[in-house]
Amino acid sequence: MTNHKDNSPEAISNIDLLSLMEDIRAWGRELGFQQIGISDINLDQPRQHLQSWLEKNFHGDMDYMASHGEKRSRPEQLLPGTLRVLSARMDYLPDTDSMEEVLADANKAYISRYALGRDYHKLMRKRLATLAQKISAVAGQHNHRAFVDSAPVLERALAEKAGLGWIGKNTMLINPKAGSWFFLGEIYTDLPLPLDPPQETMHCGSCTACLDDCPTGAIVAPNQVDARRCISYLTIELRESIPEELRPLMGNRIYGCDDCQLVCPWNKFSEHTQETDFQPRNNLQAAELVELFQWTEEEFLRRTEGSAIRRIGYECWLRNIAVALGNASSSDTVVAALKEKSQHSSALVREHSQWALAQHN
Ligand code: B12
Ligand code: SF4
Structure with missing residues (x-):
C-alpha cells in the first residue's frame, strides 16, 4: 500500500481503499475489537423511530437524548464532511460466577456485567484514536472523530447498517455469532471507504x-x-x-x-472478554x-x-x-x-x- 499524506480527491482515488479496509480490520483485531464494519450516514428510518420514542417521552429525564436537534441521526451535522462511519464492537462479558445465582440470592447485589471492571468509555476511545492514527498514516490526515457513547450518535442503528448485527426486540444490537454482550464505538470519517452490507434480517423470529x-x-x-x-x-x-x-x-x-x-x-x-480491564x-x-x-x-x-x-x-x-x-x-x-x-x-x-x-x- 502506498503511504502518503495528501488527502485531495486525486490522492484518495490513488489509495487502494479495499486494501485499506483489510488493514483496518486487522488493526482493529490487534486493538482488541472483535469486529469492524463501515456504513454510510443515511439514518432516515432510525431517525423516525428516535423521533417517535422521544415524542412518547420514553427518554424520561435523559434530556441529552432530545437536546441535540437532528445531530444524533445526521452524522454530517455532528462532524461536517463525514461520509462514512466505522463501527466497532468489543466484548465485555467477564467470566464470573453464575449471574442467575446472584440474581436469585436476595441478600446479594447484582451489578450489570458491563460495569464490574474499568470504565469502557476511556479504554475504547483510546483504542479507536490509535486506529484512526493508523488510518491517517496510510491515507493522510482524514477528518475524523472517535465516539463511545460520548456524543449524540445513534450507535446501534449505525452498527446495524455496518453489518455488525440486528437490533433485537430488546433493542440490543445482536450479532448472530456473538450475541449482544459487547460495547459499540465509532469513528466518523470523510474517507470514502467501501461499505459493508447491512444486517437486513432480524433473527428474533417469534421469540418474546x-x-x-x-x-x-x-x-x-x-x-x-x-x-x-x-x-x-x-x-x-x-x-x-x-x-x-x-x-x-x-x-x-x-x-x-x-x-x-x-x-x-x-x-x-x-464469548467471554479477554480484556483484563473488564474483569x-x-x-x-x-x-x-x-x-x-x-x-x-x-x-x-x-x-x-x-x-x-x-x-x-x-x-x-x-x-x-x-x-x-x-x-x-x-x-x-x-x-x-x-x-x-x-x-x-x-x-x-x-x-x-x-x-x-x-x-x-
Ligand atoms: C439512552 C441509552 C440507554 C437508555 C435507553 C435504552 C434504549 N433502549 O434506548 C437506558 C438507560 C435505559 C439504557 C440501558 C441499557 N444500555 Co444503553 N444506551 C443508551 C444510548 C446513550 C442511546 C440509545 C438510543 O439512542 N436510544 C433511543 C432509541 C430510540 O434507540 P434504540 O433503543 O436503539 O432504538 C432503535 C430500534 O429499537 C429501532 N426502533 C425503535 N422503535 C422502533 C419501532 C419499530 C416498530 C421498529 C421496527 C424499530 C424501532 O430504531 C431505533 C433507532 O435505531 C446508547 C449509546 C448511543 N449513543 O447510542 C447506549 C447503548 C445503547 N446502551 C448499551 C448498553 C450496554 C445498555 C444496557 C445493557 C446497560 C445495562 N446492563 O444496564 C441497558 C440495556 C437496556 C435496553 N434493553 O436497551 C450499549 C448497547 C450495546 C449493544 N450491544 O446493543 C450502547 C450502544 C452503549 C455502547 N456504546 O456500547 N441505555
Ligand atoms: S429493558 Fe432490559 S435492562 Fe431494562 S429493565 Fe427490562 S430487562 Fe432490564
Missing part, C-alpha cells in the same frame, strides 16, 4: 423471551424500551426518587440490569448488599475509582442499595443497616431507607 422476562415491563413493544421503567435508567440515569410502584420489581439489581440479555437465546454464542474489581460480581451499604463515601470513591459506577455518586449508590435491601430477606442485620441510613443527611437516602424498612414490618 425479553419482553416476557423484563422485571419491570420496560420493553413495551418489540424494539421499544420505555426507559422510564427500565432498571438501567432507574439505577444509573435517574437522579431523583425511584417510583415506588417499580421498587419491588427491581429485586437486587443495584446498578443496571442484564435480564433482557440473559434470557436472549442468541447469547449462547457469546471484576473489589468482588463486585457477587457482593453482599449490607456490606456495600456500609461503605463510607470515601470507600465508595476509592473502590469505584476508574469504574463507570462512580458516575452515579454516593447518594444514588445508597438509594439503589436501600431499594434492594427493601426486597431482601428480613434479618436483624438488614433492619439495623436500614435503620441507621434512615437518619442519613440526604433526604433521598432517608426516604428510600424508610421505604425499605417498611417492607420488613
Whole structure:
C-alpha cells in the first residue's frame, strides 16, 4: 500500500481503499475489537423511530437524548464532511460466577456485567484514536472523530447498517455469532471507504423471551424500551426518587440490569472478554448488599475509582442499595443497616431507607 499524506480527491482515488479496509480490520483485531464494519450516514428510518420514542417521552429525564436537534441521526451535522462511519464492537462479558445465582440470592447485589471492571468509555476511545492514527498514516490526515457513547450518535442503528448485527426486540444490537454482550464505538470519517452490507434480517423470529422476562415491563413493544421503567435508567440515569410502584420489581439489581440479555437465546454464542480491564474489581460480581451499604463515601470513591459506577455518586449508590435491601430477606442485620441510613443527611437516602424498612414490618 502506498503511504502518503495528501488527502485531495486525486490522492484518495490513488489509495487502494479495499486494501485499506483489510488493514483496518486487522488493526482493529490487534486493538482488541472483535469486529469492524463501515456504513454510510443515511439514518432516515432510525431517525423516525428516535423521533417517535422521544415524542412518547420514553427518554424520561435523559434530556441529552432530545437536546441535540437532528445531530444524533445526521452524522454530517455532528462532524461536517463525514461520509462514512466505522463501527466497532468489543466484548465485555467477564467470566464470573453464575449471574442467575446472584440474581436469585436476595441478600446479594447484582451489578450489570458491563460495569464490574474499568470504565469502557476511556479504554475504547483510546483504542479507536490509535486506529484512526493508523488510518491517517496510510491515507493522510482524514477528518475524523472517535465516539463511545460520548456524543449524540445513534450507535446501534449505525452498527446495524455496518453489518455488525440486528437490533433485537430488546433493542440490543445482536450479532448472530456473538450475541449482544459487547460495547459499540465509532469513528466518523470523510474517507470514502467501501461499505459493508447491512444486517437486513432480524433473527428474533417469534421469540418474546425479553419482553416476557423484563422485571419491570420496560420493553413495551418489540424494539421499544420505555426507559422510564427500565432498571438501567432507574439505577444509573435517574437522579431523583425511584417510583415506588417499580421498587419491588427491581429485586437486587443495584446498578443496571442484564435480564433482557440473559434470557436472549442468541447469547449462547457469546464469548467471554479477554480484556483484563473488564474483569471484576473489589468482588463486585457477587457482593453482599449490607456490606456495600456500609461503605463510607470515601470507600465508595476509592473502590469505584476508574469504574463507570462512580458516575452515579454516593447518594444514588445508597438509594439503589436501600431499594434492594427493601426486597431482601428480613434479618436483624438488614433492619439495623436500614435503620441507621434512615437518619442519613440526604433526604433521598432517608426516604428510600424508610421505604425499605417498611417492607420488613
Ligand atoms: C439512552 C441509552 C440507554 C437508555 C435507553 C435504552 C434504549 N433502549 O434506548 C437506558 C438507560 C435505559 C439504557 C440501558 C441499557 N444500555 Co444503553 N444506551 C443508551 C444510548 C446513550 C442511546 C440509545 C438510543 O439512542 N436510544 C433511543 C432509541 C430510540 O434507540 P434504540 O433503543 O436503539 O432504538 C432503535 C430500534 O429499537 C429501532 N426502533 C425503535 N422503535 C422502533 C419501532 C419499530 C416498530 C421498529 C421496527 C424499530 C424501532 O430504531 C431505533 C433507532 O435505531 C446508547 C449509546 C448511543 N449513543 O447510542 C447506549 C447503548 C445503547 N446502551 C448499551 C448498553 C450496554 C445498555 C444496557 C445493557 C446497560 C445495562 N446492563 O444496564 C441497558 C440495556 C437496556 C435496553 N434493553 O436497551 C450499549 C448497547 C450495546 C449493544 N450491544 O446493543 C450502547 C450502544 C452503549 C455502547 N456504546 O456500547 N441505555
Ligand atoms: S435492562 Fe432490564 S429493565 Fe431494562 S429493558 Fe432490559 S430487562 Fe427490562
